[in-house]
Amino acid sequence: MKGFFSRISPKRAVVDFRDHWQQPTPHRWQILGVAMAATFCIFMLFVPDSQRAPPARPEIQYISTLDDSLSEEQIIAANCANQELKDALQARLDESAARQREAYAALGRATFIDVDAMQAEIDAEREAAEAETEGPSEEELALSVEQYCARATS
Numbered sequence: 001m002k003g004f005f006s007r008i009s010p011k012r013a014v015v016d017f018r019d020h021w022q023q024p025t026p027h028r029w030q031i032l033g034v035a036m037a038a039t040f041c042i043f044m045l046f047v048p049d050s051q052r053a054p055p056a057r058p059e060i061q062y063i064s065t066l067d068d069s070l071s072e073e074q075i076i077a078a079n080c081a082n083q084e085l086k087d088a089l090q091a092r093l094d095e096s097a098a099r100q101r102e103a104y105a106a107l108g109r110a111t112f113i114d115v116d117a118m119q120a121e122i123d124a125e126r127e128a129a130e131a132e133t134e135g136p137s138e139e140e141l142a143l144s145v146e147q148y149c150a151r152a153t154s
Contacts, residue, residue: 080149
């Protein structure tokens with residue numbers, strides 16, 4: 001194998017190409033054109049389909065789910081009803097998560113894990129994350145929702 005690679009030389013390849021190109025062959029340019037076209041076709045096979053042309057523009061269809069005949073008060077009332085439903089669902093999810101945490105804490109105590117220290121660490125991390133968060137607090141959001149819903153009744 002070592003002998004095979006010792007006979008390969010880029011310099012020798014360039015010299016061989018030059019010598020062969022300088023011979024007076026009547027179909028030299030046609031052969032070069034066919035070779036270039038074949039090389040181009042082979043390279044184009046490796047180009048992914050997504051790179052060949054820009055993607056087609058998507059067709060956008062707007063769907064209106066809001067009745068045009070509703071008044072602003074009716075829209076606000078529907079939004080408030082939906083918010084109450086969302087709050088009730090979130091309360092149920094929070095309650096389920098609390099029961100799950102209690103079950104894991106009981107399992108941890110049963111396997112002699114210091115659950116109280118872990119909970120204190122989690123609470124400290126949660127408080128630090130809440131302190132870093134920008135934006136309105138939960139109380140401010142609740143107040144703004146109440147004010148928004150109060151506009152429906154006024």
